Amino acid sequence: MAERVLITGARAVAAPDMARSLRTAGYEPHLADCVPARLARWSNSAGPVHRYASPVERPAVFAADLRALIARLDPIKVIPACEEVFHLSALAVAEGWSDRLLAPGPKVLATLHAKDRFAALCARLSLPIPETRTVTDAPALLTAVEAMGDVVVKPVWSRFGAAHVSPSPSLLAAIRPGAASPWVVQKRIVGEEICFHAVTHDGRIRAFAAYGSEWRLPGGAAYAFQPVTEALTEALRPIADRLAMEVWTGQFACDVLIDDAGQPWLIECNPRATSGVHRFGGSAAFGRALMGKGEAAPDSQSRHIAPALWRYGRPSTRASGRMEAWRAQRRKGLDVLTRPGDRMPLPGALLDTLGFGLRALRRGQSLTAAMTADIEWNGEPLDPARWSRP
Template structure:
């Protein structure tokens, strides 16, 4: 009987490709989320896709659902892929099953996620990071940012959707930093934005990929993923190995800016799965690497989110007169959603996107915020009392 794995955050394309890799490695894959996750539900990658309550809106019910799910399917490992990782780490510590969770302890996750604390960590580890200051009031924000060549963003944030580059006084006055909602002011490094994704076990890298993108949303999220070449790839890999000794176990990913001297500067970290997963081509080696049983290496080729490229990308191509580049990208890259003998995930992803769009309209927030509002973590205390019986 195959070993069972539980993959959470089933809404994410990265979760789907992780499930495909685990299935290729011979595991029985179960997935879970607090939204319908039709993309995963309609895929052949998972034996079943389970539903649980939102850890943000119904934390006690979330904990109860996770406990029952783990008792029922008895997985050898739980692999988070989105920001539910913070809530799972807290529940796992309370309930005593942290060894099953493919993620570092909660405090390690918090250090990586907080942009100011991550910068301090990089300084301590000797990794290049721009000058970064945390501000918790408007006076400090004005003092650090006004008239300076800086990037300003919330310490707890994602997708770059709230980042401001060299903001003026009017933009700064609209911000409300506080001790509960700090912001960071980071010196701006000019160059190309790149990203890497890594898996660590016992402080050693078991998987690493690095990529850039010529296609991004206006918030900065990439939807085409182009593998990086030497020497930047190896420089980033060395940085990831240094971080792996701190992370010890689990997935982590970083964004960096490569300056004109070809030197990468780390700017922030995401302690979860990211689009770098796709560069492994759904290999069985990645599935085993997630459990520390193999070393996975990225496959050649570029990847795209076909739905994003055909919608946002086409619009951008028409505006910027890049239709030839758009056609070439569709021809040269592989789609992250579709796969041989697995044709339905793109349709499921469209319906999932429509559902998140309706949430965004109802809440008055942007699509990016609507996609994470029910699972994200922004520094609020996660205490055992939250997980008591609903």
């Protein structure tokens, strides 16, 4: 009988890809989330999808649901795909199953997730990071901007590229940092945007992929993923190896800017699965790497999220004159949502997006905020008491 693996955060496009890799490697993947996650549920190549309560809205029920799932499935590994990783890590420490979780402990996760702490970590490790200052009030924000010149400002706890580049005076005046909601001011680096994703076990990287994108949402999130040059991959790998010694076991991804001199600058870190997962194409080698049983290298295929390429990429070509580039991406790239004989994740993803859109309207949020509001973590204490049995 195949060993079972539980992937949480089934809403993420990366989750079915990880499940396909694990299945191809001979494991029995199961997925779970606190939303319907139709993109995974309607797939015939991912695995069964289970439900748990929101760790933000009902933490004690979330904990009870996880206990029941783990007792019933007895997975040898639990692999987070989204920001539920922070809640899972705290729960695993409190209840003694951290050895099953592909993620570091809460303290390391907080260091990687917080923009200022990650900058401090990079400085300590002598890794290239732009000058970064933390501000907790409006006067400090203005002082930092005046002193640093051209900057990027963003909340310490933020996601989806929620940054303001070269902010105007009126925008700065509208920002209200506080002790409980600090912001960072970071020296702006002008250059090519690159990302890398790594899977590490016991401080050793088992899978590594660097990628760029010519197709991004206004906030910066990519929806097409192209491999970078071998030289750039080789330049980034030592940086990832050094960070892996801090992460030790888990997945992490970094946003990087390459300046005109070819110098890479780390900007921020996501301690979870990201779009870099797609670079491995659902391979068995990547499934084994997730389990710490081997190493995986990405392939050379360009990939994209088809609905986003049509919804955002196609209209943008009118203003940019990039119609031929868009056609080339659509023709040569592979859709990460679907596989031959497994097309239902596409309508599933569209319905998931509609559901998040309706939630955003009800709550007066942006779509991106609605997509993580029920699982995100913004630095608040994760006291073990929150996991008390309901």
